[in-house]
Amino acid sequence: MLVAIHNNERVFATEGGVGYCPECHESLIPACGDIYIHHWRHKPESICTYGAGETTWHRRMKSLFPIECVEVRHGVNRSDVLLQNGTAIEFQNSSISITDIKTRRMSVDRMIWMFNLEKQADRDQLSVDGNMFWYNRPKEIFHLCMPHLFWYCSDEMILKVNYMNDDIVYDNVTGYNKKITEGRCEKITLTEFVERAMKYDEQFKQPEKPPEIVQLKLFNINPQHD
Numbered sequence: 001m002l003v004a005i006h007n008n009e010r011v012f013a014t015e016g017g018v019g020y021c022p023e024c025h026e027s028l029i030p031a032c033g034d035i036y037i038h039h040w041r042h043k044p045e046s047i048c049t050y051g052a053g054e055t056t057w058h059r060r061m062k063s064l065f066p067i068e069c070v071e072v073r074h075g076v077n078r079s080d081v082l083l084q085n086g087t088a089i090e091f092q093n094s095s096i097s098i099t100d101i102k103t104r105r106m107s108v109d110r111m112i113w114m115f116n117l118e119k120q121a122d123r124d125q126l127s128v129d130g131n132m133f134w135y136n137r138p139k140e141i142f143h144l145c146m147p148h149l150f151w152y153c154s155d156e157m158i159l160k161v162n163y164m165n166d167d168i169v170y171d172n173v174t175g176y177n178k179k180i181t182e183g184r185c186e187k188i189t190l191t192e193f194v195e196r197a198m199k200y201d202e203q204f205k206q207p208e209k210p211p212e213i214v215q216l217k218l219f220n221i222n223p224q225h226d
């Protein structure tokens, strides 16, 4: 976790700092290495699971926002980021269930989802040409996160998915049909993502015009099977 409580204030971890878990109220240990994002962790004997299993990527994304917005509880959920304008941001590094997505979405007005697809982009499972993308490991889950769906590929390339469609295509290499997701996106940087999120505006809203249907060509898709 990034944020602990001390004297009723929200505090980031600092060398020798004091902080208590917002869930179990136990005293925490500040983890302040040179490489990783500073964070808090429970003492080894603690049985509290809050903050456990968090990845460096997850912590790094949260650390880009002001402390008052990070790890904010609302109702039964705690959002990674909850902006002053009522928009919650969830960063997903691992898989999440459809039920989880629906539950989290119910408690806030607007939700922005960012999934880490860095590995998929590296392995060419996700390819981009202009504002078109092809993803050869389609997931039903992504459709639930529209229209505020972002895919993290690198700090320089975050895709805002504006339109997506699942399709069955014939794979010349393997001779089998396979399912892919294709669609339109906008490429932005991580810095731009944070700037936009902080001033949630028209850019995050779904386009009012129906998406243009285009004939897609297959591009750089490697045979992959789940």
Ligand SMILES: [Zn+2]
Pocket (backbone or CB within 6 Å): 021, 022, 023, 024, 025, 026, 042, 048, 049, 050
């Ligand atoms: Zn705890």
